[in-house]
Each structure stands twice: as C-alpha cells, then as structure tokens.
Amino acid sequence: MTSGDDILDGADTLLTPKGxxxxxxxxxxxxxxxYGHIARLQVIPIDEDAPSNASYRGKTQSLILKIVKPPHQNxxxxxxxxxxxxxxxxxxxxxxxxxxxxARQVPASIAPVAECIASVSESSRAGxxxxxxxxxDLKETFSVEGxxxxxxxxxxxxxxxxxxxxxxxxxxxxxxxxSREAMRLPPLExxxxxxxxxxxxxxxxxxxxxxxxxxxxxASLKEDEDSEWCTALCxxxxxxxxxxxxxxLVAQILSPSIDNSSPSPTREYETLIHGDVKSENxxxxxxGSEVAFFDxxxxxxxxxxxxxxxxxxxxxxKSLLAGSMQIPSHxxxxxxxxxxxxxxxxxxxEISGKKYPWDEIVMHWKTALVDWHRFQISWGQWxxxxxxxxxxxxxxxxQTWIEWAVEAAEQKP
Numbered sequence: 001m002t003s004g005d006d007i008l009d010g011a012d013t014l015l016t017p018k019g020x021x022x023x024x025x026x027x028x029x030x031x032x033x034x035y036g037h038i039a040r041l042q043v044i045p046i047d048e049d050a051p052s053n054a055s056y057r058g059k060t061q062s063l064i065l066k067i068v069k070p071p072h073q074n075x076x077x078x079x080x081x082x083x084x085x086x087x088x089x090x091x092x093x094x095x096x097x098x099x100x101x102x103a104r105q106v107p108a109s110i111a112p113v114a115e116c117i118a119s120v121s122e123s124s125r126a127g128x129x130x131x132x133x134x135x136x137d138l139k140e141t142f143s144v145e146g147x148x149x150x151x152x153x154x155x156x157x158x159x160x161x162x163x164x165x166x167x168x169x170x171x172x173x174x175x176x177x178x179s180r181e182a183m184r185l186p187p188l189e190x191x192x193x194x195x196x197x198x199x200x201x202x203x204x205x206x207x208x209x210x211x212x213x214x215x216x217x218x219a220s221l222k223e224d225e226d227s228e229w230c231t232a233l234c235x236x237x238x239x240x241x242x243x244x245x246x247x248x249l250v251a252q253i254l255s256p257s258i259d260n261s262s263p264s265p266t267r268e269y270e271t272l273i274h275g276d277v278k279s280e281n282x283x284x285x286x287x288g289s290e291v292a293f294f295d296x297x298x299x300x301x302x303x304x305x306x307x308x309x310x311x312x313x314x315x316x317x318k319s320l321l322a323g324s325m326q327i328p329s330h331x332x333x334x335x336x337x338x339x340x341x342x343x344x345x346x347x348x349x350e351i352s353g354k355k356y357p358w359d360e361i362v363m364h365w366k367t368a369l370v371d372w373h374r375f376q377i378s379w380g381q382w383x384x385x386x387x388x389x390x391x392x393x394x395x396x397x398x399q400t401w402i403e404w405a406v407e408a409a410e411q412k413p
Contacts, residue, residue, distance in 0.1 A: 007039050010067050010132040014118035021046045023060055035088055036068040040137065062140055063117060068092040068131040086187040087213065091297035092131050094184060094202050096121060098296040099133060102202070102272075105174075110166035110351060112292040114138050142283030142292045149382060150279040151317045155288040160311060161344045163291050164277065168304035169351030171272035175301070178272070180204060180258050183300065186212040203300025204256055206273040209310075209375035211251035217378035218247060229377045232396055233370075239406045246396065249409040250371045256301040257413055265408045266303060269356065269364065273302040279315040305365045308344060309372040312337070314383035321387055330397070331390035333362075341365060363404050366395045 011022045020043045028038045042060040070089060099116040106113060114135040121131045139145065146152070152160060171178075182201035184190060189212075211218060221227065222234040233247040240249060256270055274281075275298030284291045312321060321337045333341075345361055373392045376385065395401055 006067060006069065007037060007065060010120075011039075011041055011043075011065050011134070014065075014120060014132060014134045015041075015043060016046070018118060019046050020044070020061075025065070028064075031066075031068065033088070034071045035092070036066070036070075036131075039065045039067075041065050041134070062137040064114065064135045064137050066131075066133045066135065068129065070129070081188065081191045083187050083213070083216070086191055087208065089129060090184055090187060090190060090203075091208070093121070093129060093200070094299060095295075095297045096131050096133060097200060098202060098299050099135065102299075103296075106167065106170050110170055111163050112138075112141075112290075113296075114292075114294060138283045138292045138294060142285050142290065144284045144286060144288070146279035146282045146284070146315075148280045149314065152279055152315050153288060153317075154320060156284055156291065157316050157320060157340065158343065159284060159289055159291045160277075160282065160293075160315075161308075161340065162347055163282075163293060164274070164304065164307055164311070165344050165347035166351050167274065167293075168271045168307070169348045169354075172269070172304075172348070172352045172354060175271050178202070178301070180256070180301070183258070185258075186210075188213075202272065203275065203298060204258060205254075206275040206298060206300030206302040207306060208275065208298045209372065209379075210255065211247060211371075211374070212255070214375060214378065217375070221247075221374075221378040227377070229374075232393075233374050233377075237402070237406065239402060241406075241410065244409065246370065246405075247374045249405050250367050250374070252409045252412050253367050253405060254303060254306065254371055255412070259413065264413070265411050266364065269303055269360070270301050271304055272299060273304060273307045275299050275302075275307070277307040277311045277315075303364050303368060304344075304348065305361065305368040306372070308341070308365070309368040312340070312384070313372065313376070313388050316340070316384070318384050318387055321384065327386045327390050329390060330394040331387065332394055333391075363401060363408075366398070366401050367405060370395055 007025060008022060011025070015021060022041050023044050024042045025039045028040055030037055041063045043063055044060055096119055100119055103113045103116060117134040117136065119133040121129055123129055179201065183204035184201060185204055205212065221230055224230050234245050236243040237246055237249060253266060257264055274293055274296065276295055281295040282291045282293045320340065322331065322334045323336055341361070345356055345358070349356055369388065370392050373388050376388065
C-alpha cells in the first residue's frame with residue numbers, strides 16, 4: 001500500500017527540482033489490486049516571494065501524482081511467473097514510457113493528453129519497479145469525469161471518436177518511426193527472455209485482451225463444450241489449411257509483427273492504439289464536445305478499430321448502434337453503427353492524409369469484433385453484450401469475410 005508519507009515523499013522528489021512544493025493533496029483512488037495510488041496535488045513555488053514567481057503568489061497549481069508500488073508476491077519463487085502480475089508491472093513501465101517520450105509528440109489540437117512534468121523509476125531488491133509520475137491535471141480543462149462502465153451520450157461519443165481518429169491518424173502516419181525491436185512482447189514471452197536491461201518500449205501488441213496474453217481464459221472456453229462459442233471460436237475452421245480455429249485466425253490477423261520488413265495484409269493500417277478505451281478513462285468538457293483520454297498502460301501497435309470495438313460495446317448506447325429495434329440472434333451492421341464507423345474513418349483520413357478504403361475497414365472491423373467477443377465471452381461480459389453476440393454470430397456466417405480472414409491470416413509471417 002502507498003501511505004500519505006509515500007505520496008508526499010514521491011511528490012517532493014519530483015517537484016523540488018522544478019522549484020515546486022506540495023501545499024495539500026487528496027488521494028483520488030487506489031490502483032487495481034493494491035499496486036499504488038493516484039493523488040491530486042495542490043502545489044506552489046518553493047520560494048513564493050521570489051520576483052520571478054510573483055504571478056503565482058497566493059495561487060496553487062493542480063497536478064496529478066501517480067505512484068506505482070507493487071505489493072510483495074509472498075510465497076512465490078523467482079521461477080514462478082504470475083502472468084497477471086507481470087502484465088501489470090510491464091503496463092506501468094509502458095505508461096511511463098508513453099508519457100515521457102510519446103505523449104508530447106501528439107498535438108493537443110488533435111488528441112489532448114496530460115503532460116508529464118516529472119517522472120522517476122527505481123527497482124527494489126526483488127527487481128520490481130517503483131514508478132512515480134507527476135502529470136498535468138486534465139480536469140482543469142476537461143471538468144466532467146467519465147463514469148465507470150457508463151454510457152456516453154451522442155455528443156460525447158462523437159468527441160471520443162474524434163480523439164481516437166486524431167490519435168490513430170497521427171501515429172498512423174508516424175508509425176514507421178516507432179522501433180518495433182524495442183517494443184514489449186506478451187508477458188510470458190518477456191519472462192522467458194528474461195531481459196534485465198532490454199526492451200523498454202510500448203507494447204508490440206496494444207491492448208490487454210489479445211489471445212497471446214489470454215491463453216488461460218481461452219483454454220477454459222475450449223473446454224466449455226456446452227457453449228456455442230466453444231464450437232464457433234475454438235474448433236478448426238474448415239477453410240483453413242493450417243487447421244487454425246477462428247479465435248487463432250483473427251488473433252493472427254490483428255497481431256503486429258516485430259519485423260518491419262515482414263509482409264502483412266494489415267501492416268499499412270497499423271498505428272498506435274490506446275488499448276483500454278472506455279468511459280472511465282476519459283474526461284470531457286462541460287458540453288461533451290471535447291474529450292481527453294488517460295490511462296495509457298496498454299498503448300501499443302494495432303488496428304484502430306480494436307479501440308472502437310471496446311468503445312462501442314462498453315460505452316456507446318445500444319440505440320446509437322441499432323436504433324430502437326429488439327436485438328435478434330443475428331445482426332448485420334445497422335445504420336447507426338455504420339454512421340459512427342464512417343465518421344471515424346473520415347476523421348482518420350483527414351488527420352492522417354491517408355486513405356482507408358471502406359471495404360477494407362469493414363473487414364478489419366468485423367475481425368476486431370470477433371476478437372473482442374472472444375475475450376468477453378471467456379473473461380466476463382458487460383456493456384452491449386447482446387448486440388456484440390448478435391453481430392459476431394452474423395459475421396461468423398459471412399462467407400466472404402471468412403474467406404478473407406483465412407487468406408489474410410495465411411499471409412501473415
């Protein structure tokens with residue numbers, strides 16, 4: 001656990017070199033599973049009476065402190081690898097790398113994010129990191145906080161799509177400058193490679209739900225023979241020459257390659273994705289017309305539609321996707337869903353200066369929905385799960401998409 005002394009000590013360490021000190025603070029929340037705290041700091045200049053600080057006299061500045069101090073893994077030897085624990089540790093390292101080296105590159109007019117004022121990372125004797133970052137407070141400009149598992153209204157949905165299209169569009173045109181060789185592999189692969197001073201980049205595969213890092217859940221789904229999704233997703237696809245299951249096919253299509261030169265049918269559309277898009281990871285302005293996302297623990301390479309799959313399922317009202325209709329067992333793309341996807345695509349093309357043909361993005365979109373559903377059905381469902389199931393049932397009987405998916409997967413290295 002992180003105590004009040006830890007918060008003050010961490011804040012002082014980072015702020016003193018900046019000529020600032022903490023006047024007061026409040027703890028906002030605990031990090032998942034006791035991995036640390038997030039606090040809001042009210043700071044003032046150390047020498048408030050200095051002539052250079054005259055404009056700050058009597059005023060405070062609001063900043064955010066994030067401290068990551070993982071709990072001890074009692075009873076586990078170094079040979080035992082807890083995938084979930086390792087995923088969290090790497091995710092916080094990835095987030096720190098994003099804020100210190102990548103966030104500043106994205107113009108605020110395209111996709112505003114918090115600015116990193118200062119950051120530090122240290123390792124304990126057990127080799128686990130203690131990370132502290134001081135960030136600008138997004139709530140100063142974006143005063144409305146997104147709710148946990150909440151639904152966004154139509155204005156907020158379009159604002160979120162503009163932010164995502166801006167973020168994806170910026171990195172789509174700049175993805176070639178991101179070194180894949182420095183990017184982080186799935187947790188268990190990282191553990192097997194046992195890198196002490198190696199990779200320190202973002203995730204090679206953005207997000208936390210992809211198949212390579214969810215083998216335990218996938219194994220449980222494969223054993224659940226009473227589930228329709230065991231048959232639909234976990235049995236070999238007849239059209240596949242390699243005997244892959246549908247879950248394996250879509251995972252292969254969506255997985256970025258570590259080799260920049262490897263041929264791939266999706267390579268030219270890869271960008272950096274946020275990796276955990278939901279209402280509680282954003283702030284909006286009072287009108288809902290602008291948003292800013294935070295929580296970049298799972299930022300990495302991928303197709304932008306993978307961010308949309310989670311957004312549409314978890315934070316968009318069903319009426320915006322399918323109108324007032326009762327959701328049938330099988331559902332084609334309805335006008336509302338089509339309009340939102342087209343709005344995203346148009347904005348993405350405008351920001352990136354590149355073209356994303358409609359037929360191509362639709363194939364990628366269907367693939368992302370199937371992959372996201374595989375995670376939800378094996379881990380736990382929430383949001384528009386009825387809509388998602390109906391969409392995936394329809395996709396899985398779309399022979400044109402199946403043939404495309406098999407061919408696309410076979411072209412991947």
